[in-house]
Amino acid sequence: LENFTAYNPVKIHFGKNCIEKLSEEIEKIGKKVLVLYGAGSIKKNGLYKEIISKLNTINLIEVQEFSGIKANPITEDVDKAAEQIRKSPVDCILAVGGGSVIDSAKMLSIAACGENPVWDFYEKKAIPKKSIPVLAVLTLAATGTEMNPYAVLQNNKNKSKQGYGNPLLYPVVSFLDPKYTLSVPLNYTAYGVVDLVAHSLEHYFSPYKAQLTDKFIVAIIKEAMDFGTKIVSDLQNYDLRERMMWAATNALNGTTGYGKKSGDWGVHGIEHSLSVLFNVAHGAGLSIVYPAWMKAMKEEIRPILVQLCIDLFHTDDVDICILQIEKFFQRLGSPIRLQEIGVERAESSKILENLILNKVTGMHVSLEEKDYISIINHMFSVS
């Protein structure tokens, strides 16, 4: 095992009607709340009304709102919300949504405590000293952001989408009620399964042996391969949603990383370029990139890839294994080639340019221009 620190301060309330505890958790922090949410799915599925009625049970509560956070969230929205908080300060931020809303809330929680544009943190021009407490009500199982210190934002000006990590970003409390994910449409349900599998794979491809952690990783991937294909044809199945929610949290809350130093994150870096360039959903990008990365980097990752194949499919034939993973993503209904999301081969140079601009590489599997070209070819290949 590589040396590690196991620390995760997030309190998780998991299960049916767990937001009954929302008011008491907020009262411990204060009375002035900013509710942050997206384009309105929470109004359609009734959660918004439930949240507001819970908040109104708190004496002297003052509720502000900031809505319109986009899928693939952008810096401008966070900077605007930070302006709003600087003008009328709050005691806490209540993020109600998926990864885009919760990541925006996390970055807002540090940006609002100073004057810097939020991207300064990504460029290490600003170091956060404090944060406004964030409470999260999760409505989409995928990223694990509800229980980790990371946040991903997109800067459209310099065509970059990056992750940022700092212990100040851990939510104080997260509420995970699977019933709020019943309304997630088929596509984002499939993308969520891909994302949690990808987080597990990113850690699996760390070359450091950590027996128990490696078993946790394989268990999460197998769990996803079991419920994944069932859930996409049974979206209203609470039990399957419950399994998916808890698997997604564990795929990126430390459980898959202890003793492994860090995940590789090269595939995520490539996917972020696709999201910046084509506004593709994160999970859809990952189901295209992962098989292509495995094929292009086969020789560099062979020993670990063979072990993954044995763990998952009881074969040491890496080509069969990669095909099985591709077929699994396809069975979910997630794309495995760029053409499926309307990106044509003529865009190859644009992708290559963005990968070079953002110096995309893995922590363990380094990527050079020749690798970018090979991965792009596999993302377009018709075979």
Ligand code: NZQ
């Ligand atoms: O905006 P609303 O109306 O809420 O609609 C959203 C959005 O259109 C909708 N949605 C969310 N919950 C729903 C729902 N629709 C119906 N019913 C519900 N219950 O789904 C769409 C996608 O939401 P989004 O939050 O973008 O999805 P996800 O949770 O997959 O988050 C993706 C973002 O997380 C980042 C990604 O890069 C991407 O920006 N990630 C964050 C990570 C982290 N912080 O640890 C790690 C991940 O690797 C990932 O990079």
Ligand code: ZN
């Ligand atoms: Zn991800």
